Amino acid sequence: MFKQKLLVKIELAVMAIMLLGTSLYASKAFGKAEPSPQKLVDEVWQILDKNYVDVSFNHQDWKAIRQQYLGRSYSSNQQAYGAIQEMVAKLGDRYTEFFDPQEFKALNNDLSGNLSGVGLELAQNEKTKALTVVAPIAGTPAFKAGILPDDVIVQINGQITQGMKIEDAVKRILGPVGTKVVLTIQRGSQSQTFNLTRANIAIYPVTYNTRTTPVGKIGYIRLPEFTETAAAEMHRAIEALEQQQVQGYVLDLRSDPGGLLDASLQIASMWLKQGAIVSLVNRDQVKDSYNASGHPLTNKPLVILVDKGSASASEILSGALQDDHRARLVGTRTFGKGLVQAVEPLEDGSGLKLTIAKYYTPKGRDINHVGIEPDITVELTEAQQKALLQKQTLGTLADPQYASAVADLSKLIQSGADHVSLKSGK
Structure with a gap:
């Protein structure tokens, strides 16, 4: 049954703004040699090839894309991460994302309910591509400051978010507990600025x-x-x-x-x-x-x-x-x-979230x-x-x-x- 292949997760584009914590997944590379950057790229391609919900791959020649990215020379995993993000972006699916090891630890924290940050659930508006607040998490700095669902984040610490990838926005909002982040919000015709202090966020599910x-x-x-x-x-x-x-x-x-x-x-x-x-x-x-x-x-x-x-x-x-x-x-x-996403840990501690079903x-x-x-x-x-x-x-x-x-x-x-x-x- 396809539901047994991967850990199925239903969630919005990028979860609450997060920092590091205990990972739910042990790296597959523990006790083994790190995979080569090229092998990592191919591992992601293979997972998508076998499981991604759209068999047309957004009307892309998926096999040609494999050859394109495997034909490159990579000197580090960081170069491979950039290539993987490019490859995944060709699917045009905001819910399918690659996470480097640090980001994947943060995602695992969210799954376990252990978060730190400002407490926002974010998504990218499909029509306008604007960075949009789905909801503030109750009791968090964003919630207490009065940020509301549908607020559009137009600037992060003075950096304009237009054209910014959602994962890049999250990285900018991330930071050590006790530090500040300034968000400029567009709400209807009004613009507001929120000075938020990052904090440990304990999510009590019920x-x-x-x-x-x-x-x-x-x-x-x-x-x-x-x-x-x-x-x-x-x-x-x-x-x-x-x-x-x-x-x-x-x-x-x-x-x-x-x-x-x-x-x-x-x-x-x-x-x-x-x-x-x-x-x-x-x-x-x-x-x-x-x-x-x-x-x-x-x-x-x-x-x-x-x-x-x-x-x-x-x-x-x-x-x-x-x-x-x-x-x-x-x-x-x-x-x-x-849509349904699955989360797959990769050998170097990074991870892939991909849409597998409706x-x-x-x-x-x-x-x-x-x-x-x-x-x-x-x-x-x-x-x-x-x-x-x-x-x-x-x-x-x-x-x-x-x-x-x-x-x-x-x-x-x-x-x-x-x-x-x-x-x-x-």
Whole structure:
């Protein structure tokens, strides 16, 4: 099965701004001679040749490209890295990227939930190519400063970002903890400057508490990213809230840019009794379907909060629960990323992230570039977003999207929807 070849990861272009930390992958070169630069170039070409989702390779003569890059003379791995980046860029896929050893360690940190930096999720606007904020990570310097989704980073420390590759932008934002980085942001017609201090960023995948409403206690769960520990944290949260006998749940996926596929599958099974979660289709049109495990932790009513910063794994989870009628979605249309990436470590400690498949919701919806429309749309103005961030009142009744979710959940509780929402109870 193609899903077993590589570690599958669902995520946005470049993850939160990161520094070094413990790598999830041991270098294949440990105890062995370093691969030659030419061998490294060919290794990347071979991985793409066997696994990349587009068999036309962006209408390139892929075999001729191999000969072109293997015909060069390389005196160092650094020269090979530059050539590999050129080669990968020919695919025209912003989600397929090469990482040198330092960058790959940083990527692994994100997978494990250990980050340091300013706490931004970045993407490149496909139409304008502008460096765009998908979402600030809650509690980080960028979040506290008031940077918002859809803000465009036009300068980094005075350097104009127009035409800058996203990996180059990330390198400029990287730096030791305690040092400064100055970001100039374009928000609509206004330009703002943010002086940010880089910091250690601990991502706690799940936070939760109980809230009192006129229809009884409800559980509020916030999931900022699908990291390695997210599923275990979610399991503990639901069990704890069940012991407190909540009547229903609000799951907040706003500004959650995604993460690991396995985490999204495990979490979906905590809410779904049966049925499909997602299907992946590779370049050979081979379809792999992933289904719920059949052991949900609760059947109580569920409302999910989403917005334009909810992407990838967030969309897999919310799309599955919406298609199954297990949950209702409140907020705004999601980001719209229906592609699957895999991460492959290379022999010298560098790594390759490549698009290997498209994914579809249980009802066969292709959400790529489209997103998922919520059942109840509640827009936030820029002023509202800024006020909620500054006052730290997201997820309270001062938050219009949360307030709408609670109102909808209350109706579901009153109507006894907990027994209707699962297929087995219809």
